[in-house]
Amino acid sequence: MVSFHGSQTTSSTATLTHSPIYHAIIQAGPRLKPLQQVHARITVTGSGRSRSLITKLLSFAYAATSPISYTRALFFSIPNPDTFLFHSLITLTSKFKFPQESLLYYRRMLLANISSSNYTFSAVIKSSADLMTFSIGKTIHCHVLICGYGLDTYVQAALVSFYAKSGHVGIARKVFDKMPDRTVVAWNSMISGYEQNGFGKEAIGLFHLMRDSGVKPDSATFVSLLSACAQVGASGLGCWVHEYIARNNFDLNVVLGTAMINMYSRCGNVIKAREVFYSIKEKNIVAWTAMISGYGMHGHGSHALELFSEMRVNGPQPNTVTFVAILSACAHAGLVNEGRRIFASMRQEYRLEPSVEHLVCMVDMLGRAGHLNEAYQFIKDMPKEPAPAVWTAMLGACKMHKNFDLGVEIAEHLLSFEPENPGHYVMLSNIYALAGRMDRVEKVRNIMIRNRLKKEVGYSTIDVDQKVYLFSMGDKSHAETNQIYQYLDELMGRCREAGYIPASESVMHEVEEEEREHALRYHSEKLAIAFGLLKTGPGVPIRIVKNLRMCEDCHAAIKHISVIANREINVRDRLRFHHFKDGSCSCRDYW
DNA sequence: TTAGGGTTAG
Structure with a gap:
């Protein structure tokens, strides 16, 4: 590797662009081999004295594939790199997604006592976010404050994004709230931060605040907003976005289009999703x-x-x-x-x-279809100890096909290496309940209480008139609670008359029969459906999103409700969609 | 020249 000794002066732009070497670099483009050939020429001719040429060479090298070892060697061959070179390297490495390199150059820049600008700060904050290195990002935030860039728009937007990407939405919001002049990018960073951390409702709320404050949304805003709509099932707002985009002649590029496909699919409208898919050009x-x-x-x-x-x-x-x-x-x-x-x-x-995900799909597929032995053999044939997720899929299959012995064996195996996972206890308890072993159900429940393991709280959301309403089990927080409960009681009574029998084994703990039926009746999805039926006119489909899997009892009850109320009811649970119509479900009870 | 965006299992 060549070294560039002596006191180098940077050529002026005019001289640089007239240099034949410069043209050779341009011609080489982002291709590593040709760039290395030009580099050899630079070495032989001694034109390496020009730092600008080397910087240009580096910028192309970063755009090439797998350039790291070459560019790093090139950098280390330059003694006393100047501010311009450091800045170029940091922004380039960050832009081309080499976050580790970017932080390496930042460290060397600090060691060389060269001060950072808002350009370098925003780049290294982005790199910290890409690398998920929270402590480094926090340290850089301190540098930002010390160097007086705490109020720079670009740096602040990068910080919002960094904190949100590291899962610290609260801190992101604090930085966001302190921004004096919030650009559209700052709003987008915060909206996307909420959405990516699972706070879809907050993302939507912030979007409304953005509109109220007079900032015009752009294409990136809508991508995050559509993802938030997909998350909570806000079909009304999702459709409004589609109309807005069409009305304002937004280009339906592939990113926006994909977000739209996802929104329509997850909001239950696969036909619209398909329409959007075929309208995307590239x-x-x-x-x-x-x-x-x-x-x-x-x-x-x-x-x-x-x-x-x-x-x-x-x-x-x-x-x-x-x-x-x-x-x-x-x-x-x-x-x-x-x-x-x-x-x-x-x-x-x-x-x-x-990878693990594919293996999980295979076990799930074989298990669902009742090929339990094949699924088990598939797991046993794996060259190394299968990931917990693979066993979880197998356990689900055992529960589905009521294979008590194998189910218990697998649940105990899973608990031996994941003793803190409440989901496994719930599953084990369900399997015991199916086998009528209520003594064991109680035992599992006591272990959970002793170890302070809480079952994930289930909730359902429903979109009515572009507003999302949330219900949890036994929820009495709504203004119209009395009406909702009264109507639901009436509905369930009519379901019973039509032949519905409550599946009391869906209730985890051991309680009296009557109490178990009571607990089932007020599951979040049933409350949300009752609310939806009360609030919408005849013929309007009801769309529910549930964060967990629907229980068997709700599945059976909703089939009856679809007949009694003469309504199409779509429920998206953690795994898939269930379209209930005229007493049957699109999953054909295969779920 | 800076900051923000889409797809996946259980």
């Missing part, structure tokens, strides 16, 4: 995968398979995420042979190594 693998996944969560396995085949002919190469989506679609539609074939093709045709 569809990439993410868009194709989103659409396949949309079909999958609605149980449209054959549509997912058709699209997957179409993609193999007309579309981009599937990636590992695509395979998760298609395998999951096969699992939910009971398409076992197709799933087996696709799983085999991953390695054979696409040279993609299956």
Whole structure:
């Protein structure tokens, strides 16, 4: 590697662009080999005395593939790098997603006593966010304050994004609230921060605040907003975004389009999702995968398979995420042979190594379909100890097919290496309850109480007139609680007359029969449905989003409600969609 | 020249 000794002066821009070496760099472009050839020329001719040439060379090298070892060596060959070189390197490495390199140069810059600007600060904060290094980011925040950049718009927006990406939404909001002049990017950072941390409702709330404060949303705002709508099932607002985009002639680029596909799919409208998918001009693998996944969560396995085949002919190469989506679609539609074939093709045709997610899909697919032995053998054949998620899928299959012995064995195995996971205890308890072993159910419950392990709280949301309402089990916080409960009692009475029998084993703890029925009756989804039926006119479909899986009792009850109330009811639970109509569910009870 | 955006299992 060449060294650049002596006191180098930076050529003026005019001299630089007239240099034949400069033209050779431009011609080489972001290709490592040709750049290295130009570098050799620089070495031989001694033109390396020009720092600008080296900086230009570096900028192209970063745009090339796998440039790290080369560019790093190039950098370390330069004695006393100047401010300009450091700034270029930090912004380039951050831009081209080499966050570790970016922080390395920042450290060297500090050691060389060269001060940072708002450009370098925003770049290294972004790098800390990409690297998920909270302590480094916090330290840089201190540097920012010491150096007097605490009120710089760009730096602040980067900080908001950094804190949100590291899961500290509260701190992000504090930084955001302190900003004197909030740009659209700052709003977007905070909205996206909420959405990505699972605070969809807060993201939507902040969007309304943004509009009230007169800041015009842009395409990135809508991408995050659509994701938030998808999260909480805010179909009304999601449709409004679609109309707004059309009315204001926004370009439906692939990122915005994909967010829209996801919103429509997760809000229950797979037909609209499909329309958007076909209207995107330049569809990439993410868009194709989103659409396949949309079909999958609605149980449209054959549509997912058709699209997957179409993609193999007309579309981009599937990636590992695509395979998760298609395998999951096969699992939910009971398409076992197709799933087996696709799983085999991953390695054979696409040279993609299956990861935990793919193995989980396979166990889930085989298990759901009742091939418990094959699923178990599939796990046993794995070369190393399977991840807990694989066993969890197997446990789910045991519960589904009421295989008590195997279920207990697996639950105990899971608990031996994840003793703090309340989900496993709940599952074990459910399996005991199915086998009528209420003494064991009580025992599991006591262990949970002793170890202070809490079951995740279930809740359901419903969108009425562009407003999202949330219900938890036995919720009495709503203004119209009395009416809701009265109507629900009436509905359940009519369900009973129509032949519905409460599935009391869905209640975890051991209580008297009457009390168990009472606990079932006020599950969050039933309350949300009663509210929806009261608040919307005849024929309007009811759309519910539940954070956990629906219990068997609710599934059975909603089938009856769809007949009694003569209404289409769509429920998205943690795993998939259930479209209830005329007494049956689109999942054909396969869930 | 800076800051913000889409897809995946249980």
